[in-house]
Amino acid sequence: MRNDLIRFIFDKAKKNKNIILLTGDLGYSLFDEFAQKLPNQFFNIGISEQNMIAVATGLAKEKKKVFVYSIGNFPSLRCLEFIRNNLCYHNLDVTIISCGSGYEYGQLGFSHHATEVLSVIRSIPNISIFNPATLKELKQIKRKIFLNQPKFLMVNKNYIKENINFHTFPIKKKINGKILICTTGSILEEAMKASVLLNKKNIKTEIISFPFIKPLIFNIDFINSLKKFNYIFSLEENNISGGFGELFLNLINKNNLKINFEIIGIKDEFIKIVGDKNYLRKKARIDSKSIISYIEKKIKN
Amino acid sequence: MYKLFKNDSINNFAKNLRILTLKMIYHGRASHIASIFSCIEIISVLYFNHMNFSKKNYQRDTRDKFILSKGHAGAAVYAALALLKIIPIKKLDTYYKNGSVFSGHVSHYKVPGIEYSTGSLGSGIGIACGVALASKLDKKKSKIFTLVGDGELNEGSCWEALLFANHHKLNNLTIIIDRNYYQSILTTEKTLKLNPLKQKIKSFGLDVFEVDGNDTKQLKDCLKKKTTTTKVIIANTIKGKGVSFMQNNIKWHYKNPDREEYNLALKELIN
Numbered sequence: 001m002r003n004d005l006i007r008f009i010f011d012k013a014k015k016n017k018n019i020i021l022l023t024g025d026l027g028y029s030l031f032d033e034f035a036q037k038l039p040n041q042f043f044n045i046g047i048s049e050q051n052m053i054a055v056a057t058g059l060a061k062e063k064k065k066v067f068v069y070s071i072g073n074f075p076s077l078r079c080l081e082f083i084r085n086n087l088c089y090h091n092l093d094v095t096i097i098s099c100g101s102g103y104e105y106g107q108l109g110f111s112h113h114a115t116e117v118l119s120v121i122r123s124i125p126n127i128s129i130f131n132p133a134t135l136k137e138l139k140q141i142k143r144k145i146f147l148n149q150p151k152f153l154m155v156n157k158n159y160i161k162e163n164i165n166f167h168t169f170p171i172k173k174k175i176n177g178k179i180l181i182c183t184t185g186s187i188l189e190e191a192m193k194a195s196v197l198l199n200k201k202n203i204k205t206e207i208i209s210f211p212f213i214k215p216l217i218f219n220i221d222f223i224n225s226l227k228k229f230n231y232i233f234s235l236e237e238n239n240i241s242g243g244f245g246e247l248f249l250n251l252i253n254k255n256n257l258k259i260n261f262e263i264i265g266i267k268d269e270f271i272k273i274v275g276d277k278n279y280l281r282k283k284a285r286i287d288s289k290s291i292i293s294y295i296e297k298k299i300k301n
Numbered sequence: 302m303y304k305l306f307k308n309d310s311i312n313n314f315a316k317n318l319r320i321l322t323l324k325m326i327y328h329g330r331a332s333h334i335a336s337i338f339s340c341i342e343i344i345s346v347l348y349f350n351h352m353n354f355s356k357k358n359y360q361r362d363t364r365d366k367f368i369l370s371k372g373h374a375g376a377a378v379y380a381a382l383a384l385l386k387i388i389p390i391k392k393l394d395t396y397y398k399n400g401s402v403f404s405g406h407v408s409h410y411k412v413p414g415i416e417y418s419t420g421s422l423g424s425g426i427g428i429a430c431g432v433a434l435a436s437k438l439d440k441k442k443s444k445i446f447t448l449v450g451d452g453e454l455n456e457g458s459c460w461e462a463l464l465f466a467n468h469h470k471l472n473n474l475t476i477i478i479d480r481n482y483y484q485s486i487l488t489t490e491k492t493l494k495l496n497p498l499k500q501k502i503k504s505f506g507l508d509v510f511e512v513d514g515n516d517t518k519q520l521k522d523c524l525k526k527k528t529t530t531t532k533v534i535i536a537n538t539i540k541g542k543g544v545s546f547m548q549n550n551i552k553w554h555y556k557n558p559d560r561e562e563y564n565l566a567l568k569e570l571i572n
């Protein structure tokens with residue numbers, strides 16, 4: 001996914017010299033062609049995320065379309081106030097590309113677990129948040145990536161394979177079932193695994209994936225389709241505090257929906273043990289098995 | 302199980318560190334071997350010779366304290382603690398694996414002897430300043446050491462901390478810069494020019510020394526020097542030092558050795 005995105009930006013940049021790409025000393029070999037063919041549009045800013053955002057701000061102020069690249073928490077938490085005061089307050093055309101959502105860089109340790117980014121970035125005005133999981137979702141985002149405003153885009157190295165049916169928000173056709181899982185980003189794969197098993201047990205489960213989580217607006221058709229489900233679960237690879245589930249809950253409340261709703265996400269604590277993505281998802285109880293047990297417990301009650 | 306050299310000299314300690322860390326990186330399928338090899342002599346001199354830090358006293362408040370700011374070289378510190386018998390050497394086998402406490406970036410959680418967890422570059426000097434200041438306020442004898450990468454000095458937070466260190470004349474603090482001239486994609490000079498580094502740091506008022514950072518004798522002598530303010534040692538090193546095909550080849554910042562490369566590297570380290 002990440003490579004496709006950079007290739008896409010490169011192709012656009014060849015035709016538009018106002019497109020500029022910055023990296024914070026990350027993405028080894030990823031930018032070789034870009035740097036070689038468009039040396040005036042690519043800069044390795046060094047390991048200095050605050051300065052990268054500052055430079056992006058200045059460039060965007062002069063009407064450049066800027067993309068900045070780094071991983072995990074570095075292009076968000078590390079330089080948060082710069083994002084708020086400079087990019088967002090001045091509403092500038094900068095897209096922050098953050099590679100490695102949730103536990104993607106698991107074994108590297110706690111510093112590399114991007115498990116609060118969504119909550120934190122979500123709380124800043126003016127910035128849009130994209131969290132795609134699949135090839136199709138990235139395609140949808142490519143259409144919005146040139147909007148003239150701050151954007152935060154979470155990507156991973158690989159796409160999630162679309163091996164079962166699920167819907168991507170905004171949805172067009174009518175859906176119904178007993179259980180609905182609303183998910184964002186690559187944790188979609190755990191929802192899909194869970195849904196296959198639940199469907200086998202005759203618990204009809206639908207999934208909606210949300211590649212756009214800010215701004216998120218529910219239209220009347222969608223609200224009506226939500227009413228048809230007995231239970232709705234939100235799922236995220238992010239801290240429950242201020243995350244996707246709470247955002248969803250706000251929308252439910254705002255629309256006066258009487259729905260049986262539960263948030264599945266990472267508890268408000270650090271996982272200190274070492275592990276890869278799959279291992280840490282299990283520990284955090286956001287893997288497919290845990291999802292099934294949440295759902296079965298809820299149905300029983 | 303582990304064929305190691307006898308831990309009776311600084312040079313053997315360093316050799317053992319390279320062997321152990323190579324094994325950890327290989328079996329854990331991890332990165333950063335070149336960043337680790339670059340600072341093996343620095344870690345060795347600190348833990349084997351210089352610091353007041355041993356199995357006997359490492360829990361006492363009077364110990365010397367080391368903060369690894371370039372957290373991606375964590376394996377070197379875990380291995381040094383194993384050679385000091387503070388952690389069982391066998392446990393290193395779990396490095397980077399599911400259920401382990403040894404993450405790629407240095408982590409103190411349930412690892413006795415690790416002072417502090419890092420991983421986001423640019424934090425170590427400031428934290429070491431805080432520890433050093435507290436130590437002074439409490440009139441403790443502990444000396445504080447921190448190791449930073451040269452690329453890491455891209456981060457402005459490092460320079461804020463240098464201002465602070467000098468302002469408070471933290472002469473109980475030693476900052477060692479692993480000057481291997483590489484960072485993550487290119488050389489430091491091609492990414493964000495650092496030179497003349499010595500003059501820059503000197504202009505902050507700090508006491509700066511330059512040594513061959515892969516030479517244990519030079520490091521030892523320099524560490525012994527007394528200063529009135531914070532000591533900064535620019536340790537000129539070779540990224541990937543010790544394995545010919547890894548030296549000064551940026552690919553080894555990331556690459557995990559395959560079986561053949563691992564055997565070749567081990568052969569060079571054992572001989």
Ligand SMILES: Cc1ncc(C[n+]2csc(CCOP(=O)(O)OP(=O)(O)O)c2C)c(N)n1
Nearest residue numbers: 025336420421422450451452453483484485
């Ligand atoms: C804040 C932050 N940004 C980026 C990174 C990713 N990163 C890890 S190691 C590294 C290069 C470090 O270079 P240097 O400090 O020279 O250390 P070396 O590995 O060469 O010893 C980078 C960019 C990080 N860990 N933290």
